[in-house]
Amino acid sequence: xxxxxxxxxxxxxxxxxxxxxxxxxxxxxxxxxxxxxxxxxxxxxxxxxxxxxxxxxxxxxxx
Numbered sequence: 797x798x799x800x801x802x803x804x805x806x807x808x809x810x811x812x813x814x815x816x817x818x819x820x821x822x823x824x825x826x827x828x829x830x831x832x833x834x835x836x837x838x839x840x841x842x843x844x845x846x847x848x849x850x851x852x853x854x855x856x857x858x859x
Contacts, residue, residue: 797811797813797814797815800838800853802838810858813855813857814855814858815837817851817854817855817858818830818837818841818851818855819835821844821847821850821851821854822843822844822847822851826843826844829843830843831852840852841855
């Protein structure tokens with residue numbers, strides 16, 4: 797996420813918080829997809845399936 801040009805104005809603390817929420821709720825395939833750039837979570841968190849709302853809620857607390 798830190799390498800993404802869209803994230804250049806986001807502090808490291810906020811990015812770390814967001815990543816922690818994703819790691820907490822993501823399965824291995826989803827997380828690997830994010831790392832590989834195959835899963836995009838820029839606009840939504842549908843990749844987290846049933847945990848989508850929980851991930852979104854926790855990430856909103858980060859900002």
